[in-house]
Structure formats: structure tokens, C-alpha cells
Amino acid sequence: MDSELVELSAALGRICLERGLVVATAESCTGGWAAEVITHTAGSSAWFDRGFVTYANAAKADMLGVRLITIETFGAVSLETAGEMAAGALTNSNAMISLAITGIAGPAGGSQEKPVGTVCFGWCLKNQVPSCERRLFEGDREAVRRQSVIHALSGLIERARNMP
Numbered sequence: 338m339d340s341e342l343v344e345l346s347a348a349l350g351r352i353c354l355e356r357g358l359v360v361a362t363a364e365s366c367t368g369g370w371a372a373e374v375i376t377h378t379a380g381s382s383a384w385f386d387r388g389f390v391t392y393a394n395a396a397k398a399d400m401l402g403v404r405l406i407t408i409e410t411f412g413a414v415s416l417e418t419a420g421e422m423a424a425g426a427l428t429n430s431n432a433m434i435s436l437a438i439t440g441i442a443g444p445a446g447g448s449q450e451k452p453v454g455t456v457c458f459g460w461c462l463k464n465q466v467p468s469c470e471r472r473l474f475e476g477d478r479e480a481v482r483r484q485s486v487i488h489a490l491s492g493l494i495e496r497a498r499n500m501p
Contacts, residue, residue, distance in 0.1 A: 419437045
């Protein structure tokens with residue numbers, strides 16, 4: 338585990354402990370990497386509830402409650418799907434704050450509209466509407482996935498800091 342990822346997890350842990358927050362993750366293209374980074378931090382069981390790896394569309398629907406019409410209309414890699422994933426992670430856990438990652442890490446699978454490196458993120462606070470972002474990352478599969486984890490955790494830290 339490299340030092341940047343270790344520090345992100347430690348920073349998230351400090352904020353969660355200070356604010357009494359518990360985290361859940363919902364991941365597709367990163368395959369549980371964000372949860373792995375979080376659980377690398379000793380004591381993370383005090384602030385991390387669970388992670389969902391929902392690679393298949395059916396898993397997104399079954400485990401997180403993502404509506405199939407959302408996936409059919411907007412695609413698995415969309416702001417709408419990311420938002421429903423983040424909200425579903427909260428609904429199906431004991432967490433108060435969540436992140437979601439869904440994207441096209443490559444090397445194949447991209448399109449003109451959604452090229453390889455397109456990743457959609459969702460963050461959700463309990464009883465609030467998810468906030469979502471779409472990013473385009475460069476590099477190979479590993480680089481896209483790593484950048485996605487960093488962006489997702491950084492976004493979670495920012496939202497946890499700014500919670501009312």
C-alpha cells in the first residue's frame with residue numbers, strides 16, 4: 338500500500354472518529370480497492386461498516402437497490418447510477434456517509450460518449466440527496482482504478498469535514 342493511499346485512509350479515519358461517522362463503500366470498476374485502502378488502517382472497524390463490490394448490473398440492483406431502469410436509461414457508468422449506488426450503500430448498511438465508484442477502467446469497453454477512463458462517483462450523507470461527479474482519467478487500467486480510489490476517498494473526506 339503506497340503512502341498516498343495510507344494517508345488518505347488515516348485522514349478519513351481521524352475525521353470519522355472526530356465526528357462519530359461510519360462509512361460504507363459501493364464499488365464497481367475498483368473492485369473493492371477503496372474498502373481495501375480503508376481497512377488497511379488499524380482500528381478502521383470503529384468507523385467502517387461495510388463495502389459492496391457490485392461489478393455486475395444485477396449486483397447493483399440486488400445489493401444496492403439501483404433501479405434497472407436507471408441502468409438501462411443512463412448506463413452503469415453514469416451519474417444517476419453512481420448516486421443510486423451511494424444511496425443504496427447507506428440504505429443497506431449502518432453507515433452515515435458513503436461513496437460509490439462506477440467506471441470504465443479499460444483497456445476495452447469505452448465508447449465515444451464514455452471513453453476508457455470515464456468514472457462516475459457518488460457520495461451520500463444519511464437522509465440527504467447524493468452528490469455526484471464524472472471524471473475522465475488517463476493511463477492504463479491500474480492507473481484509472483488508483484486515481485478513482487484517490488478521488489473517491491478525497492471526496493469523502495471533504496464531505497465529512499463539511500457535514501453540518
